[in-house]
Structures are given as structure tokens and as C-alpha cells.
Amino acid sequence: MPLKVRKNQSPEPPQPCMLTHCMAVISGAWAANVIWSLRAGPRRFNELRTDIPPISAKVLSTRLTELEERGVLSRNVQPTSPPSVEYALTELGGELVPALEAIVKVGHRLKMRDEG
Amino acid sequence: MPLKVRKNQSPEPPQPCMLTHCMAVISGAWAANVIWSLRAGPRRFNELRTDIPPISAKVLSTRLTELEERGVLSRNVQPTSPPSVEYALTELGGELVPALEAIVKVGHRLKMRDEG
């Protein structure tokens, strides 16, 4: 007798495609790092580059554009010369920080387990 | 006068590479979906395939192997015939669920904002 495919016994499951869609908010190389870097306050383009040394200008630029479009961060041009640009988390973007913190916590403990 | 690169004024910053390392725990196509699917209890290979229709057997297999290696889930062979295999979140893996939930929550609100 073939095994029956069980219904997943969850109360009211947000669809997996919902998850996919939401995870896309932090997708792309270094996206999480950018959010992480902004968690303590606004940063300028070149500051982010030094925060995340391996990121290239191209990818940082792409990622910042995307994250702004997604509503995670805001871009603020300062009228200095040369103009400097500050990036900051939006309110909603800020709510991603605890989630990232949770992942870091688990990741850290997994590492402990592997090494300890 | 060139702008000074500000120190990021965070209390005790876990390094960005720490974040990178931890994010890697849920990296790879559909990894988050697999964890998400397991949050309500153990699932078999083919159940996961129907939970996540677009995933291919190859990628699911790869992902399950990786996630097991990372300590996120456990693999349990049932001595039925043909043998069936149950995957379940480990305790640490389970702790990723609230993080994913947080991301879903924000993603959902961002979507509301876009559409509403």
C-alpha cells in the first residue's frame, strides 16, 4: 500500500509562496549585510563599502536600488559638495533586524555545536 | 575636506562576516521553504515535493543533505517497505522558524503598502 501524503498539520498555514515572496525581500548578494550595517544608523555609500569589504561598487549600487524599491531602506541626498548620500532603514526595514538577529543567534549556536 | 568615514555607532557589533556565516545556514534555493514546510512536523521526501511544487528532486535532495550537514534538520529512515524517510527540524532548526515568521510578517506588510 503506497504511503499517503499527509496534510501538513499546521493551524492556518501561510502559503509557501508567501514565504518565497517574503524571503525575496532580503535576496541578492550582501542584502542582509547591508541591512545589518544600517541597523545602527544611516550610512553613506563608501561607508557601506568599508563595512562590507568584499562587496563591489556595482553590486552595492544594485542592492541599494533594489532594497529601496522594496521599501526596506531610504536614500537621502545631502546637498554637500560633492553630494553625499545617506542610506537608512525604513521603519519596516528596521523590523527585519530582529529576524536577522535570530538567524545569527541560531547560526552562532550551530557553529558552537560544530566546533565545541 | 573629504568626508570622514563614521564608525558605525553600534554597542558591540557582531562582525558582518558573522552575519554572512549565519545567513549561509539558510542559503540555497528553497532552503527556507523546506524549513517552513517542516515547521509543523516531520515530512517525507515526496511530501516536501508536493509542498513545494516547483522544486526538483535534485535540488530538494541537495538541499536536504546540506541542511542536515548544517544541523538544521534530521533524517530518519523508517523500516517500512519501501523504506520511507522522514525529515524533521532539529531543536536549533526549529529556532529558525520565528525568524522566518518575522521576515514573512515584514514582507507581508511591505506588500500591503505596495498594493494598498
Added chain:
DNA sequence: TTATCGAGTTACCTGAAGGAAACCTGGTCA
């Protein structure tokens, strides 16, 4: 007038990850 700066673009190239489809294995039941 030339260099510097911040903040990006542009062009080009590459490799690793992922998709599709076929195949495998050992047991069972019809």
C-alpha cells in the same frame, strides 16, 4: 589645469547553481 572626491555607471566575462529528464534500487503484490 589637474588631481581628488563621492557616488555611482558601463562593458565584459565566468562559474556555480539550478532546471529537465532519464535512470537506479530493492522489495512487494497482482
Added chain:
DNA sequence: TGACCAGGTTTCCTTCAGGTAACTCGATAA
């Protein structure tokens, strides 16, 4: 004896995200 099952592997092919490096732009300061 042949088909079916679960749970994968293997092969092959493609693509596109990301890396490198050079370039842009307008203003200023040396």
C-alpha cells in the same frame, strides 16, 4: 514477470547574478 512504489542519483545544459576594471560627472581645492 512485470509494474509500481519511495527516494533518490546522474547527465547534461543553460542562465544570470556577481566579479573586475575602467570610466563618468560636477564641484572644489591645491
